Amino acid sequence: MQRVLLLGPARTAVSGVSTHLNQLFGSELARRFCLFQFQVGSEGRSETRAGLLLRLIVSPFTFAVCLLYTRPRIVHINTSFEPKGYWRDLIYLTLAKLTRRKVVYQIHGGALPAEFFAGNATLTALLRRVLSSADAVVLLATSEMRAYREFVPRARLVRIANAVAPCEPDLRAERYVNAEPLKIAYLGRLAANKGIFETIEAMRIMRERGVAAQLTIAGAGAAAAEVRERIAASGLADRVHFVGAVFGEDKARLWQQSQVLAFPTYHHEGLPYSLLEALSCGVVPVICPVGAIADVMQDGVQGLFVPPHDPRAVADALQRLAEDRELLHRMALVARARIIEQYSVPRLASEFAHLYQSLV
Numbered sequence: 001m002q003r004v005l006l007l008g009p010a011r012t013a014v015s016g017v018s019t020h021l022n023q024l025f026g027s028e029l030a031r032r033f034c035l036f037q038f039q040v041g042s043e044g045r046s047e048t049r050a051g052l053l054l055r056l057i058v059s060p061f062t063f064a065v066c067l068l069y070t071r072p073r074i075v076h077i078n079t080s081f082e083p084k085g086y087w088r089d090l091i092y093l094t095l096a097k098l099t100r101r102k103v104v105y106q107i108h109g110g111a112l113p114a115e116f117f118a119g120n121a122t123l124t125a126l127l128r129r130v131l132s133s134a135d136a137v138v139l140l141a142t143s144e145m146r147a148y149r150e151f152v153p154r155a156r157l158v159r160i161a162n163a164v165a166p167c168e169p170d171l172r173a174e175r176y177v178n179a180e181p182l183k184i185a186y187l188g189r190l191a192a193n194k195g196i197f198e199t200i201e202a203m204r205i206m207r208e209r210g211v212a213a214q215l216t217i218a219g220a221g222a223a224a225a226e227v228r229e230r231i232a233a234s235g236l237a238d239r240v241h242f243v244g245a246v247f248g249e250d251k252a253r254l255w256q257q258s259q260v261l262a263f264p265t266y267h268h269e270g271l272p273y274s275l276l277e278a279l280s281c282g283v284v285p286v287i288c289p290v291g292a293i294a295d296v297m298q299d300g301v302q303g304l305f306v307p308p309h310d311p312r313a314v315a316d317a318l319q320r321l322a323e324d325r326e327l328l329h330r331m332a333l334v335a336r337a338r339i340i341e342q343y344s345v346p347r348l349a350s351e352f353a354h355l356y357q358s359l360v
Contacts, residue, residue, distance in 0.1 A: 002360050003034045005072035005101075007079075007092055009041040014189070014220060014245055016162075016273050017078045017108055023163060027349035033356055036070045038063060040088065060091050067099055073360050075101045077134075080270070081110025090130060097133055102359040105134035106160075109270030109291055112144065113151040131155045135359055140270040141292030158355055161292060163348035164276035164339060169256065171282045171336060176259055176329040181212030182322040185258035185283065187246070187274045188265070190221030195264030195288065197223075197230060201311035202262065202318060204234045211319050213239065215262065218254055220245040255281035259328060260321055263287045266308035271296065276343055279303075279335040284328055286317045296343070302335040 006024065008017045025035055040059070067075075075096040079089040096103050110116075113131065117123035131137055131152045138158050139145055145159050186199050196217070203215050217227060217240065224244075231240045246254055261278035269291035278285055279296070285303035287293060299305040304317040321328045 001032075001034045002074070002356065003036065003070060003072040004074045004076055004356060005036045005038055005066065005070050006076045007038050007040050007089070010039055011037070016270070019273050020078065020108070020162060023165070023345050023348060024352065027345050029349040029353050029356075032353050036066075036072065038066050038092075040092070041085070056088075059088075060095060063092055064095055064099075067095070067101070072101060074104060074356055076104040076106065078106050078108060080108045081113070081116050081268070085110075086116070093130065093134065102135045103133070104136050104138060104355065104359070105131070106138035107144070107270070108140065110268045112147045114147065128152050136355060138355070141295055143294070144292070160348065160351045160355070161295065161343060162271040162273065162276060163343050163345045164273065164280045165345055166340075167252065167255070167277075167281050169280070169282040169336065171329075171333055173329050175282070176332060177325040179259065179325075181214050182260060182318065183258050184213055184215045184260045184262050184318065185218065185254055185278075186215065186262050187218045187251070187254065187277075188263060188272065190217075190219045190223040190227055191267070192223055193265065193267040194221075195262075195266065195308070195314075196227060198264050198309065198311040198314055199262045200227070200230050200234060200236065200240060202314035203236055203240055205312060205315035206319060206322075207236070207239060209315070209319065211322050213318060213322060215240045216254060216258065217242045218244065218246045218251070251277075252281075255283055258283050259332075260318060261285045261287070261303075262314060262318065264306050264308065264310075264314050266290060269293065276339060280339040280343075282332040282336050284321060284331045284335060286314060286321070297335065297338065302331055302338055 006021060008021045009015050011018050011022050077089050077093055079085050093103055113127060117127060132154050136156045136158050138160050140161055145157055148157050186196060188194050190196055206213050228242060261283045263274055264287060266288055271292035275285055286306055288308050289305045297303050306313040306317050
């Protein structure tokens, strides 16, 4: 059985890449290939600054030992086009190529390649060399495929979209049509560029308009304290509830109790798992069309698109769904069907198995 070494954060971390790794390890792919993991990054670790520095110094040597011990034919690097992750993973890619491993370089969002080192011809040329050296570059979005094909025509580019584990939602009309107030969820990392503050401001605007709505914020991140402060300062404690990070049954319960996902992110997204989970569970998204999001849903069909940095547009979209419950129910049904057809874990495993097999 061929061996594959996957690089990524701790599988227990609150991270989209961690979810991706767990899906691969729990799928048919793990029965067709012998999968190992080499943990990279800070997510899922509890370490001091000195511990972080020590890990960064010894990590290349630890990776080299891991290559000798696991003897993989393929090294599957999961990265994103953000400076810290790019430079860290460049070391692993170089070591993998020097030891004659096949390299799958999967990019989970971040800046597009032409923008990454804009204005620096030397680093841009290095980036082209890096992408060309990988045996396959895996992308999430059709928009990324176009941008990468133009930037590095010689690279082997493969689009493999994320997937979501199945759920069995209650899609009866009663969940949407007769329920008051509108039940909204925000689930994701708490960061300003994820649209969390636009969502809170939209709730304030809807209160002024007299629209009945409740928002549950679930997640963790650097902006958590500011989120609490903003809720209190806006006088929204009776409408907005902050529950922290949720997992397992608590997360499933949140999806079942929600009708709308408010996630007006303007981050350099790949394909957010919160979007796929929401669609799978019959929760209609109000979201910005960044990254691969426009590949998954159409505006007015499975959900509503809003422009970035625009809380009033978010409020307008949420109010539209609050006042047209038949539209809300219809979108939920179409969204669920879309996920079943195109974004299953067996499809994900099959596409990676085909890619791995083509390399070995």
